[in-house]
Every structure is written in structure tokens, then in C-alpha cells.
Amino acid sequence: xxxxxxxxxxxxxxxxxxxxxxxxxxxxxxxxxxxxxxxxxxxxxxxxxxxxxxxxxxxxxxxxxxxxxxxxxxxxxxxxxxxxxxxxxxxxxxxxxxxxxxxxxxxxxxxxxxxxxxxxxxxxxxxxxxxxxxxxxxxxxxxxxxxxxxxxxxxxxxxxxxxxxxxxxxxxxxxxxxxxxxxxxxxxxxxxxxxxxxxxxxxxxxxxxxxxxxxxxxxxxxxxxxxxxxxxxxxxxxxxxxxxxxxxxxxxxxxxxxxxxxxxxxxxxxxxxxxxxxxxxxxxxxxxxxxxxxxxxxxxxxxxxxxxxxxxxxxxxxxxxxxxxxxxxxxxxxxxxxxxxxxxxxxxxxxxxxxxxxxxxxxxxxxxxxxxxxxxxxxxxxxxxxxxxxxxxxxxxxxxxxxxxxxxxxxxxxxxxxxxxxxxxxxxxxxxxxxxxxxxxxxxxxxxxxxxxxxxxxxxxxxxxxxxxxxxxxxxxxxxxxxxxxxxxxxxxxxxxxxxxxxxxxxxxxxxxxxxxxxxxxxxxxxxxxxxxxxxxxxxxxxxxxxxxxxxxxxxxxxxxxxxxxxxxxxxxxxxxxxxxxxxxxx
Amino acid sequence: xxxxxxxxxxxxxxxxxxxxxxxxxxxxxxxxxxxxxxxxxxxxxxxxxxxxxxxxxxxxxxxxxxxxxxxxxxxxxxxxxxxxxxxxxxxxxxxxxxxxxxxxxxxxxxxxxxxxxxxxxxxxxxxxxxxxxxxxxxxxxxxxxxxxxxxxxxxxxxxxxxxxxxxxxxxxxxxxxxxxxxxxxxxxxxxxxxxxxxxxxxxxxxxxxxxxxxxxxxxxxxxxxxxxxxxxxxxxxxxxxxxxxxxxxxxxxxxxxxx
Numbered sequence: 001x002x003x004x005x006x007x008x009x010x011x012x013x014x015x016x017x018x019x020x021x022x023x024x025x026x027x028x029x030x031x032x033x034x035x036x037x038x039x040x041x042x043x044x045x046x047x048x049x050x051x052x053x054x055x056x057x058x059x060x061x062x063x064x065x066x067x068x069x070x071x072x073x074x075x076x077x078x079x080x081x082x083x084x085x086x087x088x089x090x091x092x093x094x095x096x097x098x099x100x101x102x103x104x105x106x107x108x109x110x111x112x113x114x115x116x117x118x119x120x121x122x123x124x125x126x127x128x129x130x131x132x133x134x135x136x137x138x139x140x141x142x143x144x145x146x147x148x149x150x151x152x153x154x155x156x157x158x159x160x161x162x163x164x165x166x167x168x169x170x171x172x173x174x175x176x177x178x179x180x181x182x183x184x185x186x187x188x189x190x191x192x193x194x195x196x197x198x199x200x201x202x203x204x205x206x207x208x209x210x211x212x213x214x215x216x217x218x219x220x221x222x223x224x225x226x227x228x229x230x231x232x233x234x235x236x237x238x239x240x241x242x243x244x245x246x247x248x249x250x251x252x253x254x255x256x257x258x259x260x261x262x263x264x265x266x267x268x269x270x271x272x273x274x275x276x277x278x279x280x281x282x283x284x285x286x287x288x289x290x291x292x293x294x295x296x297x298x299x300x301x302x303x304x305x306x307x308x309x310x311x312x313x314x315x316x317x318x319x320x321x322x323x324x325x326x327x328x329x330x331x332x333x334x335x336x337x338x339x340x341x342x343x344x345x346x347x348x349x350x351x352x353x354x355x356x357x358x359x360x361x362x363x364x365x366x367x368x369x370x371x372x373x374x375x376x377x378x379x380x381x382x383x384x385x386x387x388x389x390x391x392x393x394x395x396x397x398x399x400x401x402x403x404x405x406x407x408x409x410x411x412x413x414x415x416x417x418x419x420x421x422x423x424x425x426x427x428x429x430x431x432x433x434x435x436x437x438x439x440x441x442x443x444x445x446x447x448x449x450x451x452x453x454x455x456x457x458x459x460x461x462x463x464x465x466x467x468x469x470x471x472x473x474x475x476x477x478x479x480x481x482x483x484x485x486x487x488x489x490x491x492x493x494x495x496x497x498x499x500x501x502x503x504x505x506x507x508x509x510x511x512x513x514x515x516x517x518x519x520x521x522x523x524x525x526x527x528x529x530x531x532x533x534x535x536x537x538x539x540x541x542x543x544x545x546x547x548x549x550x551x552x553x554x555x556x557x558x559x560x561x562x563x564x565x566x567x568x569x570x571x572x573x574x575x576x577x578x579x580x581x582x583x584x585x586x587x
Numbered sequence: 588x589x590x591x592x593x594x595x596x597x598x599x600x601x602x603x604x605x606x607x608x609x610x611x612x613x614x615x616x617x618x619x620x621x622x623x624x625x626x627x628x629x630x631x632x633x634x635x636x637x638x639x640x641x642x643x644x645x646x647x648x649x650x651x652x653x654x655x656x657x658x659x660x661x662x663x664x665x666x667x668x669x670x671x672x673x674x675x676x677x678x679x680x681x682x683x684x685x686x687x688x689x690x691x692x693x694x695x696x697x698x699x700x701x702x703x704x705x706x707x708x709x710x711x712x713x714x715x716x717x718x719x720x721x722x723x724x725x726x727x728x729x730x731x732x733x734x735x736x737x738x739x740x741x742x743x744x745x746x747x748x749x750x751x752x753x754x755x756x757x758x759x760x761x762x763x764x765x766x767x768x769x770x771x772x773x774x775x776x777x778x779x780x781x782x783x784x785x786x787x788x789x790x791x792x793x794x795x796x797x798x799x800x801x802x803x804x805x806x807x808x809x810x811x812x813x814x815x816x817x818x819x820x821x822x823x824x825x826x827x828x829x830x831x832x833x834x835x836x837x838x839x840x841x842x843x844x845x846x
Binding site (some may be wrong): 125 | 596598599600632635636637638639656657660661663665667669670671673674675676680684685687688689690691692716
């Protein structure tokens, strides 16, 4: 390291300091590099797990995409159309996801970030601070996108027999493409911060998410197709199918320019591909220049507004009157508290913890937002199952789909338990001065958290599984069977997250996503995933209803015994160990 | 020099800073006192350019913090109560980075840092990652970085928190020396001893208004007390609260405070 302070070595004089933006980029790159080097100090098991997971995803995704594209391409005359539409659809959805990701990350990075507060009083132009935060947010929001689609593009290239330069050109296309949602996301973030306070943002987010879910449910509703139509009027059926996905071909969508460019390059139409590259480039240059040169003042105005905690909506009398009404009722007990008060058998201190956790859940937009999106989309898919009335007359498909739905529901839950339940004990650690010192005790606190998260998530998972069974028109005994299975899985996944969270606490971090990214969080996610796969396979193998739909019963007891033992090992054991550990916990 | 000209900051219906007029001349050590939620941090944040005033203006060395923001920020140093540091950098890298942001030549960074690092006993920690350092050591790094570019105005929010008595003394000495050399010091604090020992002038804020400004003796006279600053402070804030209770409309008429 350079140590110019030592008396024997004078620093080399320099003509001028680098620009603030260059300095910020270099300093943060140095930080990131050192963070990367700390991998050497972390558990080898964790490193191996992460590498295995990433490598496993890349291999599996490539294999699935390769086989899928080969299969789709094998339909004479239709293959090319299907592959083209899949490509356009994929990028259209990814554009939407990238936009959302950029919006969330930009908002956090611009307005909830301590580096921003550190930089604002320094003599750095606001535009330079915005530029740096824009670059950082775009990278954070987009790296996963590139990782996710790399196997797909590799598979696409291989199935199309493209030359080597296709991959280089695709990288260029992607580099240009990710800039557009980044610009739009940061612009949206600045304006949302400027004009909406937390409550108004929650209401708007709820409204937009519900509208999107409803629109998706209506728009992607499937049309019933008879076997006769499938055999005699394939093109008409295909046309109807594709018409629903026609929005991905809207020529003003950036995803259209990307998909068309990639597709044209793969087909060797370099001139047309270059045209779409230029369309992308011109938009990136135009909007990028606007964002990088004109957003500084708007960003500062938004920062000031966020710091001021007030909302621009205060200018409207109705909003002020509404806020005043809320203030007047600040001391009154809400409906949630009144409902919990009726649960007399629950001791008052436990009720207080439950109420606090539920309030924090509702007031943290990220938590309920992600829950709503994940389970909402699954609910929409389950509701649409009723339209597959022809295909679902086959006992095999009904059997398969019912177990796939069980797995999907549990996977959704595992994502949420790892993301939100696992870090709860670590976050509580910051408040140990109040919660840990109270007569309540950490053991009861942990059990209360387990009971609350299990009960609330069970309402969602069991509800969804019953919905899935109803849509598949399963008999009540099979519905009951799958509901019991998801109940056991819900308690297990919550037990695992609560238990591992207490066994691997991280009291240094305030940020739950950083707590999750440690060893315990990664281990929790991997173990949850493996548990779900093993459980679904065990339950399917031991199902009393065979794949032909008739009751069989062969292997029911052994498979359930194995499922229960596995659930106890994965869910109950970590919870028990953590309860024992916190008895000797030193604050 | 610091000038607050009829400064107002509203958060919705709440008036956090209410028509504050204040001039802190060059080379003066000014301490801003006040009970919780008096508006001290908001005033400091406006001075540091972290938020816009609803109306009025704040000037640093003659430059408007909003209108001539860059010029003002070149002349100010701000030490927040919970400072940010890049955890993976070393203290020397952080200090150098701050100097470069102020466009200081390398030799000036090295010369400026040499003295401050020595006085705050940071030499043994210069090559260690910041994440491994104690709260007090981090606070010393922040102060060195803030004073490195020899600002004309330094604004400190609770600067003594985390510092041991020895380094608190070092900081007080440095601030006093620099004030004598012409730097304006603006400290927002709850520690009355700091104000009592160090400040040339003291301001007391209460519910967004600057209810009293003056030297210790002037404040004592105003409050009608003769004891320690604590007594003066409590009497003045209590008087103001009583006045507001009796005359909610007329209490605390904003006054201009210069010199």
C-alpha cells in the first residue's frame, strides 16, 4: 500500500486529481475487489455450495433450453415460428423484470444509501453523484439477468448453428439493451421518491401489482381447444395461441429490437441486425445522455424531499385532512390489535411480539410486495388450470401437475422463508436490549416467531394447494392428502429458517439481504430446495393414487415415514438445536 | 462565515425550523444547543446541503448553499453524527480519497494528513481495513478527512460521541486553533460542557426557533441565572415553553442574531 505519510518516502506530485466520477468508480471497484478477496476467508463449504449452485443452474438451464429448443424446432414449418415467439416473449418479460429490478435498486441506492448522504455535502456535482449511483444500480440490477439468460442464448446459438461472432454481437446487444430499463428505472425511482411518501407508494404499488395480476389473469386466459381442432386445424389453433403473445412483437418495445437483432444475426442477416443494433444504440444515447446530464437537479430535489420526510402530496387539503385523521387515531388500537386481544389463551407478551412482527411485515413494502407477487402469480396460474379441461382428463397429467404444483408452492415459500424469516433473529439481535432482556425470554420469542410465520404462510400455501386441487377437479381425499403434505412442508421450511437463523446469527448487519447472503442463508436456501425436491419425489412415489388415477396404496407408509423423518431432520432438528443454543446465548 | 437568512423548514404541518436568522462570523466557535426535536439537526442538514429549506437561505462564506452549491461545498466540512466510511478501504486510502474529491494536490494531502494523523494517533491504523477499527478510531478518521482540506467552515453534529477523553481534548484543541486562524466552527451538541468550554457564542433552539443567542454571560443575563450553562439552558427553554403555553400565538417571535 502507498504510505506517503512515512517520513522516508515523499508522494509523487500529480498534475491533477481524477474527476469525482472516476474517483468514485475506482474507490468502489477497490472495495468490491477486496470484498471478493474475502471469499478466501469464508467457509470453503459455503464457497463450494455457491459454485455448485451456480454451475448446476448453468448446466441444467442450458440442458433444458437446448432440449426445449430442439423439440420446438422439430415441428416442420412451425418450429421456427415457435422459437422466434419464445425468444421475443422471453426478452419482453425480462424487460419488465429488469425495469422493476432497476426501479427497486435505484430507489434504495439513491435514497436509502449512506454513501449518498456522505457524498452530498462534498464538492461533487449532484449530476456526478447521480451518474455513479446510476452505474452502480444498473450493474447490480442487471448482472443476474445476464447470468440467467447466458445458458439460453448459448443453447439458442447451438441449435441455430450460428458462427462464433454471434456470441460477441449478442453481448453487444445485451450491453445496449440493459441500459434502457436502467435509465427508465432510475427516472421512475427519482420521481416516485419526489412525489410519493411511503404510504402513498404502498397504495400505488398495491394497485399496480393487483392490476397487473388481474390483467395477466384475463389476458393469458387459455381458450378451450378440442381434440378435433388439434388434429384438423393446427394452424388456426396455433394462431390463436400466438395471438395472445403478440404484444411481444410490438415494434416500439426495446425487447423487440433486442430479439429481432439477435434473431437476424443468428440467421446471417447482418444488415438487418445492424439496423436493430443502431435503433438500440440511438435510444441508449438519447435517453442515456438525458439521464446522465439532466437528472442531477431532479435527484437532489428528490433527496431533499426524502430527507424532509414530508410528502409532496401534502399540498392537497384532502391528503392533509387524511393524515390528521390518522394522527388523531394514533393511540387507538387498530383492528389487528383488537383481533389479537380476543386470542386470550395467548399470553400478552407473546401477543405483543406477534403484533409487532405483523406490523413490521405490513410496513415493509418489500416483504408483502414479494409475497404478493410470488403467490399471486402462482394463484393466477392455478386459476387458469380450469381452462385445460381437455388435457386434464388424462390421469397421468392430473397426477403430474398436482405434484408439480405442490413443489412450486413449496419453492415459493422457501424463497420467502429464506429471504424474510431466516434474518429475523439476527435483526432482533439489534433490539436485544429490549426483547432479549424482557421476561419473555429468547426461547419463547423464537417459538412465537416460528408459530407466527408458520401459521401465516400455511394460510397461503394450504389455500393455494386447495385451489390447485379444485382446479384439477381432484376428489376431497386427494385434496386432503396434498393439504396435509403442504402443511408438513410449511412447518418444516419455517422451522429450518427460524432454526438456522438463530444458529447462524449475524448481529453486525442491519440489511436483511446481506444477512441472507452469508453461510447460513445460502445453506438454508440450498437445504430447502433439496428438501422440497426429495419430499415431492417421495410423496409422488408413495401416492395412494397411481398415475392411472386409481387408488393403489403401494408404498404409502414407507414413503410417508421417510417424508416425516426427513421433515423432522430438516425442520424440527435445527429448531430444537437453536432453542438449546439460545439458552446459553450471550448478549 | 455562516449566514442563515430567515430560514424555514417545514415537514408537512410541522415547522422544524422557524424563521431562523443567524450570522456566525469568520473565526468564531458557535455552539448550537437545544432539547430533542428542537430543529438542530435539520438546521445542520440544510447547512450541509443535505436538504433544501422551505424558504429563506443559508450561506457559507458568502455562497448560497442552494444557488451556489458547489462553491459553498468547497468551503465547508461536515461531520455527521453517524458518519459513513468505506469499510474495505484503509484509513489512509479514505483520507486520500476525500482529499482528491476536494481536488487537493497529492503533496498537500500528504502534508495536511501528516499533522492531523499524528495528533489523532492514527499512524498505527493507517494500513488496517476500516471495518476492523473501533467506533472511536473511525470517528477520528472522519474528523481528519473533514479537516484535511482546511475548510473555511466546519459543521459538526455531536462530534465528541465515541471519542475518549484524550482525543476529545485533541479535537477541541484543533478546533480552537483553527478558529483562531479564521475557520468558522459550528457545533450542534447536547454536551453543554463542550459549549461552555469552547464556544465564543451559543445559540439555543427550541421548537424550531432560535430563542437565544449570545456569549455565556449574555445568556446568563437573559435567563436571570448566574450558575452553570446547564441552569441557563434549562431556564431559557422552560421560560420559552411557559410563554408558548400562555400565549400560543405570540410566543417566540423570531429574532435576528448577528455577531
